[in-house]
Amino acid sequence: SFEVEIASTGQIIPVRKDESMLEALEDNGLFVPVSCEEGVCGTCVTRLLGGEADHKDVFLTDKEKAQMDQVAVCCSRAKSPRLILDL
Numbered sequence: 001s002f003e004v005e006i007a008s009t010g011q012i013i014p015v016r017k018d019e020s021m022l023e024a025l026e027d028n029g030l031f032v033p034v035s036c037e038e039g040v041c042g043t044c045v046t047r048l049l050g051g052e053a054d055h056k057d058v059f060l061t062d063k064e065k066a067q068m069d070q071v072a073v074c075c076s077r078a079k080s081p082r083l084i085l086d087l
Ligand code: FES
Pocket: 033, 034, 035, 036, 037, 038, 039, 040, 041, 042, 043, 044, 045, 057, 059, 072, 073, 074, 075
């Protein structure tokens, strides 16, 4: 598990192993636009301001993934204890 920090409010949201980042956000009233929810379309891609994502999508290129400044919240997770999202 890891946690997500919402940059605009400082809110910290824990993401359990058995839920997606998207589900954790929605449970806290934060709705990111989504479409495929499978890491394909890129609709949910959100700016990443801090932390290291564990990219699980097939939308971002390897180069974009390495830049570590955006993340598909429908399916990706974290390698660092916390991700800071530009929400
Ligand atoms: Fe399609 Fe996340 S909703 S990539």
